[in-house]
Amino acid sequence: MYRAPRGTSDILPQEQAYWRYVEHRAVRLCELYGYQRIDTPAFEDLGLFSRSIGEGTDIVEKEMYTFEDKGGNQLTLRAEGTAPVCRAYLEHGMHNLPQPVKLYYVAPIFRYERPQAGRYREHYQFGCEALGDSAPALDAEVIDLAWQFFISLGLRRLTLKLNSIGCRQCRPEYLATLKSYYSGHIQKLCRDCKTRLKRNPLRLLDCKQPQCQAVADSAPKSSDYLCPDCEEHFSRLRGYLERLGLPFEVSHRLVRGLDYYTRTVFEIQPESEGAQSTLGGGGRYDDLISELGGRPTPAIGFATGMERIILNLKKQGVTVPALPRPRVFVAYVGDEARDEAVKLAARLRRVGISVIGAVGDKSLKAQLRQANNLAASYAVIIGDEEIKTGKVVLRDMATSEQETITVTQLLERLRSALG
């Protein structure tokens, strides 16, 4: 028997209400904030991801689904959402549009990782990107959108963490300071941190090992090393967020895993520990578009994992609206009546009444049992007698009351009953 590949899963009908709920909120909110939807291909050139995410990162080193197609092209399944949007921005000359260009997406992301709660090899991310403006007000808008998104979904007890990790000008000095600080404490570090010191020093700061936390707590802070421009940007952003009433907390130990971030980074976290500790996050990437071959174009974005959101909705007991289902079941008795039932079901659908029609050869009893199991509110029954008189039976499944009426009357009844 075939099974869904490791780390993938079927989104079954009973799960779809959550998905519809979350995606619908995302779409509504993006429209409210003036973001337009973009859908990019499921795969891109390998280089787009390896160059943007960073050659030294785990995603590029071991987590990408890369393959060669029959034309010899090195292609990679979408490993994250931002780079493809930037590629599309460049490819379609969006710098000629009024800036910033504001785009959003809901799309599957593919990473070859060991699956665990809230982490999958194929998962969906909702993300938005605002390209072409460096104003801190834009940062504030993106963060506000992200925060409102989670709040409007009904999630509670979230924290919004904020930091600035500087730019091309000021970061090198900070990194050097950080490295030399950590070099003095190297014997206290965990094994992972010893390699981080060489490969990705920023990540030293968010190690969860107790012995490393102590070192990280008194480590130099990136916000103390910002150049005047970054300092002003960060301070104005905090001002906006305060004015918007967003409950952010500056965390000097917040860094992000992808190389392209500059200045603003932020994360939204639920209470829970472990793999799903980040519900969503984002930041500025002012150098990414020029690195991809475009003119210098500042930008900021945000992304969140749909599965993690749904996990947290369930954990917090948020109820989501049920998806609409047919409330009318059309049953029949006899071959001739079956043909009439097929016609009647179609006729009801033509006027917008959602129905399930019995098919095959089942007893009326079985048909009604099915109607009951499908939670139909009404059953319409057609039999030989009804065909003779041109009428049908309308049965109210809740009260068991039924009446024999014409099809015209049936339409009226159902229309008023179903609203």
Place this chain on the structure above:
RNA sequence: GUGGGUGUAGCCUAGUGGUUAAGGCGCCAGGUUGUGGCCCUGGAGAUCGAGGGUUCGAAUCCCUCCACUCACCCCA
């Protein structure tokens, strides 16, 4: 990639060396030759994760593999 836990019908569970692997939920059908839910009766559905080994005999013990799951790394 590292470490732990778990694998018995669609789902939940019993069975820890001995006849045809048991029960519940769900599904199907009958009890009403045109009427659902409750009840009663019956039925279908399991190569006991896979392969190998020990044994007269394995769901049960041993080995290997696989899958699921949780955590780490990393990330949404």
